[in-house]
Amino acid sequence: MKLTEKQKRFCDEYIKLGNAKEAAINAGYSKKTAKSMGAENLTKPDLKKYIDERMEQLASERIMSAQEILERLSLIANAKIKETVVIANAEGYSEVEKPPDFKVQIQAMKELLKRYPDNDRLLEQQLRKLKAEADVSEAKSKILTDTANKLEGNLKTNQLLMALVDPQLAEPEGEALNDKL
Secondary structure (H helix, E strand, O other): OOOOHHHHHHHHHHHHHOOHHHHHHHHOOOOOOHHHHHHHHHHOHHHHHHHHHHHHHHHHHHOOOHHHHHHHHHHHHOOOOOEEEEEEEOOEEEEEEEOOOHHHHHHHHHHHHHOOOHHHHHHHHHHHHHHHHHHHHHHHHHHHHHHHHHOOHHHHHHHHHHHHHOHHHHOHHHOOHHHHO
């Protein structure tokens, strides 16, 4: 794509102004032909392509990249970036630079953690651990209930209470409850 300097100026002016006639005049076309030349230039594939590429480039320069976002969040989380705050005082007001408060830092950390896939694995492992602990407690409860149902009278009450306090105390004289039954 070979554009003349005049065509490039036209394209750049058109991007700034959004008006083909004014862009043509600013690029150096005569005022008499500016309207027709501006319209004609917008139909040329090379110029249209140049305009589209420049628009995309300008948009990407204005929009933060994911890397820039992560870097900014990291600066906030580490309190290495400061914000300007206006504070009223006896003389009127003053501007003070202050680091982000803990609430803002924690929010930045949460946002950073969302972007790491391993975070899901950690949560998954924690949930598995909690479920396993709940299953163990349920199994112990079932064993105690089954054992209590097999015992009789005072022996039943005393051994069940002892098992709840300390499972080893429920085995009198070193014998297992099941051996007694």
